[in-house]
Amino acid sequence: MFATPRLPILTVVLAFLLAFTAARAQNSPPATRTLVELNTTAGRMVVALYNETPVHRDHFLALVKAHAYDSSLFHRVVPGFMLQGGTVKEPGEGLEPEIRPGLLNLKGALVAVPGQDPNTGEQQDDPSEFFVVQGQRWSAEELHKVEERNAAVSPATAVIYSPEQIAAYVSKGGAPRLDGGYTVFGQVLEGLDVIDRIAALPCDQQDKPLTDVRMWMRLLQ
Numbered sequence: 001m002f003a004t005p006r007l008p009i010l011t012v013v014l015a016f017l018l019a020f021t022a023a024r025a026q027n028s029p030p031a032t033r034t035l036v037e038l039n040t041t042a043g044r045m046v047v048a049l050y051n052e053t054p055v056h057r058d059h060f061l062a063l064v065k066a067h068a069y070d071s072s073l074f075h076r077v078v079p080g081f082m083l084q085g086g087t088v089k090e091p092g093e094g095l096e097p098e099i100r101p102g103l104l105n106l107k108g109a110l111v112a113v114p115g116q117d118p119n120t121g122e123q124q125d126d127p128s129e130f131f132v133v134q135g136q137r138w139s140a141e142e143l144h145k146v147e148e149r150n151a152a153v154s155p156a157t158a159v160i161y162s163p164e165q166i167a168a169y170v171s172k173g174g175a176p177r178l179d180g181g182y183t184v185f186g187q188v189l190e191g192l193d194v195i196d197r198i199a200a201l202p203c204d205q206q207d208k209p210l211t212d213v214r215m216w217m218r219l220l221q
Contacts, residue, residue: 036061036064039215039216040194042213045188047110047187047188048187050184050187053185056112056185059127063086065219068088072086074214075087076131076206077198077203079199079200080136083198084113087128098183099180104169104174105174107188112185135174138173139170150179
């Protein structure tokens with residue numbers, strides 16, 4: 001009768017630890033999203049930053065912690081589309097895009113201004129800029145037309161919406177024509193009414209509000 005070979009104690013311990021770690025990771029809750037309070041002269045918003053876009057998340061957080069955005073303006077407001085701001089005169093050519101199919105331009109999306117605007121070709125020299133989507137509500141039929149348009153313009157990045165995503169655009173609204181072309185790195189959780197309040201302000205011919213809308217930010221968690 002042959003004796004069963006004994007595994008070294010260290011090997012057994014390592015195997016146990018690996019199995020325990022894998023099981024714990026599989027059953028652990030998703031990572032907590034970082035929350036930022038975005039106070040404005042028109043009201044307060046709370047924004048959750050996406051862990052799926054770490055470059056933009058960390059760049060934005062560094063500016064928030066440095067209070068670089070404090071007292072800066074929402075300098076461009078287009079009703080039914082977005083509020084743009086965050087200019088802090090930071091030199092650079094923009095950040096590398098982090099476009100994730102599941103992160104959509106729903107109402108309240110926090111979106112990076114790219115190094116070059118894909119619609120106008122205008123070069124942006126300040127990677128600190130961002131915009132908050134207001135958008136509008138869409139029907140399922142309209143969204144299917146947006147899918148067709150986006151596929152014709154850029155087949156490689158076109159988004160095909162799931163039933164849940166269609167329902168979100170129908171109920172919440174947004175700017176689906178931007179999907180696949182812009183980095184969405186956060187979402188407003190509280191204060192969607194503040195977006196509407198700012199979007200309703202009178203603006204000049206350059207889309208700048210006639211009354212300054214300033215912002216102050218701080219890290220919540």
